Structures are given as C-alpha cells and as structure tokens.
Amino acid sequence: MRRLVGMLVFLVVFPAVLLGFAWAAYLAAGALAGLAVGWGLPAAYGAAVANLVFLMLVFLMIASSGLTIGERKWSAMMQNRIGPNRIRVLGNPLGGMPYLVADALKMLTKENIEPSARSKLLYELAPVVAFAPAFALFAVVPVGPEAVVLGQRVSLQVFNPDVGLLYVFAIASLAVFGTALAGWASNNKLAILGGVRASSQMISYEVSLGLSLVGAMMAYGTLRLDQMSVRQGELLWGWLPALGFIVQPLGLVLFFVSAFAETKRAPFDLPEGESEIVGYFVEYPGMKFGMMMLSEFIEIVVLAGVVTAVFFGGWHPVLFEGWLRANLGPVAFAAVGAAAFLGKTMLLAWLQLVIRWTLPRFRFDQIQKLCWKMMLPAALVNVFVTGALVLLDGSLETLAAVGLVEIAVLAGVTAASSRAAPAAAGHGPGDAHAAPAHAAGH
C-alpha cells in the first residue's frame, strides 16, 4: 500500500519536475542567448552553453546516475525484494536516493589498486575514452522545439549539425576504444577476453545500427534529428501522426536491439559476463570502474533519447497536441513538449531496465549470428522496401500503411508463438521431446 501511494506520488511529481526543468532550461537558454547577443556573439553560442549545462551536465548526469538507483529499486520490485533502504534520512529511506551520494563517496575514496603489469598510459586513458563518447552523444539529441524565449530564438539542443545521425554513428563507434583498451591495458586474461568480446560485438552491431536508421533517413528525407522530430508531427490521413514507429516499425526494432547491444547490457552483456569472465573492467578500482559503469547508464539515456527523437515523435506530446498548441503560450508549449520528450526518454530507459532484468545472456556465437544472419538482412530489406515505397509515394502514407501491417504481423507472430503448446515447442520443432514423459516404476 505504501509502495502504491509512493508510486502514485511519483507519477504526479515526476512529470511536474520534468516540466519545471524544461521551462527553466528554456528560460536559461533564452537568457544566455540574450547575453551572448549583448556581447556581440551569435545567439546560438549562448543557447548552446545553457543547453550544455542544463541538458548534458544536469539532465544527463542526474538521469543516468539516478538510473543506477532506479535500476536497483526496480529490479528489487521485479524480484519481490525491498531494495536499497539501509541509508535513512530522518528515518526515511527516500526510495534509496541517498545511495547516490553513498556510492559516489565510496567510489571516490576507494584505494587505487593498479595491476603492476598494466600499460600505464592506456590503462588510465581507457575509462576516459569509454566515458567521453557516451557523454558527447547527447549533444545532438533535440530535447525541445524551437521557441522564442526572452526575445531569442532557441531550442533545447546543444549542437545541431547537418550530419545529425551520422554524428551519432561516428561518436558511438568511438566507444569501442574504451572497452578494448581497458581489456588490453589491464594485462589480465579475463579482461582481455572481455575486451575482445566487447570490440567484436560493438563493431558488428554498428553495421546494423547504421543500416536500421537508413530507412528513417529516407522516409523523413533528412539526417537532422530536429527535422525528423518536426516531421513526425505531420498528420497522415488527417488524424494519425507520422510517428517513427508507425512509419518504420522494423527500423525501430532493429535500431533498439543494435543500440542495446552497443550499451553492453543484458542480454548483450557478454563483455561483462559477471558469472563467467567478470569483464573488461575487472582490474579497475573505484571511480575508474565508476566511469565505465556510469557510461553504461549514460548510454541507456542517450539510446532512449535517440529512439524517442527518431521513432516516438521527439518532443511532440502527441496526445492533445492541437489543443495544447492552441491554448498555451509558445514558451509553455515548448516546455510541455520538452517535458514530453524527457518523459518518453525515461520511459524507454525504464523499458531497458525491465529487459535487462528479465532476459538471460546470449552466447558469443549466437550474438554474432543474430547480428549478421538476422538483423543485417532484415535491415537491408527494410532499406530497400522503404526506398521503393518512398519512390512510390513521398507522403509517408504508403509507408505508414505498410508499417501498420508490419506491426500487426509482428504482434500476431509474437502472440502465436507465446501461445504455442509448451510440449510442442519443448525441444525444437519436429522433435518428440520426452523430458516430461514419465517412466513410472520399472
């Protein structure tokens, strides 16, 4: 009962906090843009600085470090446990939040044990190289729409390059260096196994990661994430928003899975494989390990952000959008949009936690088979089909129709396979598996 009340309170307070945060971010961006103009600099510089602070240093860091607690709490709920509650402030465990401070203190004050046979420079470099790309990825995520705030035209996006998604691919592919270096430089057999697993897995999945988004690029005719978000507000047949997951359902599945593999979390946590090889960071103590762990959580948020921007309508609140746009001021509407974006991002991050705590881990060869034999062909088919449909009809409506059919087929197949009799699916098709057959008395 207490937990139910707590969750209800959370459901009310959390969107309010997001809304307030988004509003503050717009005001700060507008104010700094005005300041920059006053100093004779382009307004975009000021907005970029404000966004850097608000989106990357505040939102990204708080969300990802908060996710470490969220993960512990949510996994506890899934597993009928209570979860972190030993640290209390005035007798209240506060949902485990004080652990944030405790964990940080613990990591920062731990003894710095280093393997004597390490490659000194690379060993120190690896956590930084693992952390930086994950962090930098969020720069291109368009959190909020353009709005005129305090007389300045600003949007909640740190950096809006024309190459957009290509920037995402480029930076994401740098993350592999951190893990590979960590595995190599530790001079530990288990770490090198983890490092090799990580590099092969991440490099493989980059291929399908890239191809899975080509469909979306063609459908929306742009590489820029903010443009994609804008175009998802278009209404198809006058009522259906052209959301990415309707236009590109296959692309969504493929991108989500590939990006999940890039974050190296279960079921793709082979590089870590805590019950087998402990992982590429086995030799890293304290905050150096903390950086690698935090970079995983940052990747979760970034992945959720990119998926939101490309496939879930970006900052469009979707529900009641017309009414909101008509009845709210421009800044208020923009803030609601940004809050909707952040909310969707957190929802997707939560989804990743659920997946991580439900599924077992793949094996090394299976993960490669999944990538090269299933996802890559599927992504290529998606590219060709999308290309043909875009040539046929540039208005997205044909694409959306095909997408709806795809969604129906996917849902149907999933439902059918989960309802198949356990005995029939017990040990592969066409194989009379006799495990539950009984030899009663003999």
Add this chain to the structure above:
Amino acid sequence: MSTHTPDAPAPRPPPAPLGSQALDAPLDSREMIINLGPSHPATHGTCRLVTRLDGEFIRGMRVDIGFLHRGFEKSCEAVTWGQVFPYTDRLNYVSSTMNNVGFALAVEKLCKLQVPDRAQYLRVIAAELHRICDHLTMVGAMGLELGAMTAFLYAIEARDLMWDRMTELCGARLTSNYVRVGGVARDLPEGWVEKTLATLDRTAELRDTIGALLTRNRIFMDRTRGVAAVSRADAVDWGYTGPCLRASGEPYDVRKAAPYLVYDRLDFDVPVGTRGDNFDRYLMRMEEMVQSDRIVRQCFQGMEPGDIAVRDFRYVMPPKPQVYGTIEGLMAHFKLVMEGIQVPAGEAYGYTEAANGELGFYLVSDGEGRPYKIGLRAPGWPMVASMPAVLKDALLADLVPTFDTFNMIGGEVEQ
C-alpha cells in the same frame, strides 16, 4: 657516397606457385590458460578449473577439487555413530536431511532396525522438502549464471520459505541434523502441516514463474539445448546417477529401483530425458520438484500418529524425565553419550536417492560405538570428473551453466 645500380637488373627467379593457404597471413595466436576459481563467481563452493582456451574454445581442462576438503571420512572415525549426523549435514549443505537419511539407513541396515511408520514418513517429508530446496537452488543458479538474476531470486524466495519450515521442524535453517539412528529427532510442530501445504503452494507458484521466465525463453533454450550433451552410454559408463543420468535417458532412480522408507507406498513419477544436454538436466529438476511436491502431500495424507523412533534405549536417547528420574534412563543416556550406539560388527552399503544422485555410505563396524571406517559415494563427483570430456571444444560461456547443471556441491564432492 652513393652506389649506383647497374643498368641491367639481374633477372628475377620465377615466383613459386602459391598454394591456397600461402595467401593467408597466419595470425600468431596462442592457447591461453586461465584459472576459473578457486574463488570465482561461477564455481559454487570452491573449485578450481584450469582451462586451456583457444580464443573462446575450451581445448582442455583440469578440475582441481579439494579446497573444501575437511576429512569427513576420517573425522567420523573419531566420534560415535550418533555424532556423525552433524558431519553428514555438511556434505550436501543445500539438502542436509537427505544425507542424514542416507547415513541413518546405512546404520540401521547394520543394526537390522525397523523404524516406526511415522518416523519413515517424517524422513520422507523432510528429505523431499530438501530435494525441492536443492533443485530450486540449481534452477535459480542456472538463471543467475546465464544472466537472468530475477529467476534466481524467485528460487531463493521459495527456498527460504522451505528453510523456514525446516527451522520449525528441526531448529536449523541449513544444517538440519534431524534424523537419528532409529527414528527422527522431533515430531511435527503444531500447525506445521497446514503451513507446509501453504508453502508448497507458494513454491509451486514461484516455480511456475521461474518456468515461465526460463523454460520457453528463446535465449535460454538456445543457450542450453544441445550444450554439453552426454549420451546414455557415456552417462552410464562415467557413473552418473540422479537427474543427470535420467536426463540422458536412463530411468534409474533408487527410490524406484530399490525402494526404501515408504517410497513404495507413494505414487510418483520419474522424469526421463532424451538428449542429456543442459536443457534436459534443467527440465529434470523442474519436473522432480513437481513430483516431490506430490510426495510430500501424499505423506501428509498417509501419515498416522505414532512413535517417531524405536522404543529401544540402546539406540535412541531416553526422554529427559526418564534420564533424570530413573536409573535405567540415566544409564542408557550415559552409555549412548560416552560409548555410542553399539552397532554390530560387519559391513553395509546404504544407498539412497539424494538430490544429485545416488548417495552411498559404506560402513564398517567392529562392534564398537564408533565407526571403524566410513566410505562416502558422493553423487556429484562422477559428473564433475567428466567435465573435461563433456566440455571439450565447448565455448567458455557454456562452461558455467554446465558446471551448474552438474550441480557440484563442494561439501559432498570434496568431503
């Protein structure tokens, strides 16, 4: 000073014809030896697997056991027959009552003791509850080792409920020390049957949840099916017993083959697998939990009030009022504590179906109050010993779940 090349270069010899492999640049790869254990998250207890790896493939392995060796067999020679029971608790510490039962049956074989009906039922109930505990641990650990920690915690929740019931029954969570020569230590506490039935219901619920999470999970099936398969002939040759043997298709269960206690009066099935891979071994455990559940419920039905131990003070401690009130009781108590049960001289091999297979006690008595010699057949050892053969050329990632389905328990394998 520069050397000038002569204008006519020397004619080159014609290139040798290249084979197909000559164009491949050979990678200078080496095999790597890594130590898994003795303290490694996957080696339950402490076991060291010296593994020779070629990339991720296991090319060779040496199982190094003995880190948990306590000298069980030798220690038993220094204590009376009754004092061996706490030692047996520590063999397979996940299902200690089964070891108690096995040892008690072997001693009673030497003494030619017939144990009262109720005591037999109580032994079966405690043993089957512990079988469920053992299988829950294995199934849960399987999930844990494949990265599905949620399944593990469901199993642990169910096991904890079971252990609470065991605590009420015999006063200890882990090391039950419940069985005595000639009977059991205590009768059921009041209300225990209802509580246990409720616990079994909850356990069945959690077991089904685990099954829903794992059994038909695509990743789980891919990870376990066809991995570390042991053929029926190999399983027999290597001396497998228990669920691992039955998973390979050999329907041997001591409870059916040579019924002891009241197993011949109970209606239960013995699941048998076909392929002997990790998936089958996992399914065996899931199905045996269902059967143990059935057995316990039947025992509650079939049990009648009565003695929980033989009324013979040469074997069983007299009740305390008699010890303090009568000279015969005091003498019997003194003799049992100081000299131990006088087991007739001879040899006996008692074997029971423990959670991991046939648990055998080979006892030699010289007619004194202490064992002359005890030999233990640990059910887990043949499986562990066969690991290098089973896992040859498997992937490193398959080692961990295989180690789990063989369910090596350090306490019994390393004695």
